[in-house]
Amino acid sequence: MTVTAITAETLPTLVWQALQRAPLDKHHEWRTPVLATVNALGHAQARTVVLRQAARDSGTLSFFTDARSPKCAELRAQPRATLLFWSARLGWQLRAEGTARVMTDGPAVEAAWARVRTSPAAGDYLSARPPGHVLDGDAPATATNHHLAVVEIAVQAMDWLMLDRAGHRRARIEGTQVQWLVP
Numbered sequence: 001m002t003v004t005a006i007t008a009e010t011l012p013t014l015v016w017q018a019l020q021r022a023p024l025d026k027h028h029e030w031r032t033p034v035l036a037t038v039n040a041l042g043h044a045q046a047r048t049v050v051l052r053q054a055a056r057d058s059g060t061l062s063f064f065t066d067a068r069s070p071k072c073a074e075l076r077a078q079p080r081a082t083l084l085f086w087s088a089r090l091g092w093q094l095r096a097e098g099t100a101r102v103m104t105d106g107p108a109v110e111a112a113w114a115r116v117r118t119s120p121a122a123g124d125y126l127s128a129r130p131p132g133h134v135l136d137g138d139a140p141a142t143a144t145n146h147h148l149a150v151v152e153i154a155v156q157a158m159d160w161l162m163l164d165r166a167g168h169r170r171a172r173i174e175g176t177q178v179q180w181l182v183p
């Protein structure tokens with residue numbers, strides 16, 4: 001990507017194209033963003049997740065998780081979330097902030113479980129004990145029902161930063177509105 005190809009008109013499309021490619025490409029660096037939330041004590045919490053879907057029409061970014069995980073409790077109490085992406089290949093950092101919805105049933109969860117249930121990752125959602133539970137030496141128990149949740153973040157604003165020897169560039173993106181910022 002050359003710097004000159006990036007204009008206020010093209011930037012939102014270029015960013016969403018990269019987001020949409022990431023879930024389909026195991027080697028795409030934007031496939032594994034960091035999800036930041038706030039816990040009940042007001043502490044920032046951060047962890048890696050796998051981006052499962054990016055939908056430009058709805059402006060949403062989705063990942064799968066265990067419905068019992070602390071991140072779900074945090075998002076139910078305080079749905080504001082940020083996903084942080086970095087790609088060394090592109091030289092792009094993206095901070096996407098928005099409002100998260102934790103879904104534990106309905107078509108999105110059924111479709112997700114249909115994808116996951118026959119994959120090696122199925123066991124991640126079938127543990128009888130919740131994520132973070134202290135291991136007590138008991139044999140691992142498997143639940144009969146899955147605990148997969150789909151978390152969908154409705155993106156409100158994105159902070160895009162491009163590192164480039166010719167000059168770093170930064171923009172705030174809200175929908176199709178682009179505002180250039182001092183990097």
Ligand SMILES: Cc1cc2nc3c(=O)[nH]c(=O)nc-3n(C[C@H](O)[C@H](O)[C@H](O)COP(=O)(O)O)c2cc1C
Binds near residue numbers: 051065069
């Ligand atoms: C490369 C990578 C990908 C991960 N993907 C996910 C994911 O898609 N969903 C998830 O719940 N946890 C994922 N994890 C684990 C989380 O980072 C985290 O350790 C776990 O979900 C517990 O987070 P919590 O205690 O904040 O809820 C991933 C970890 C790594 C290193």
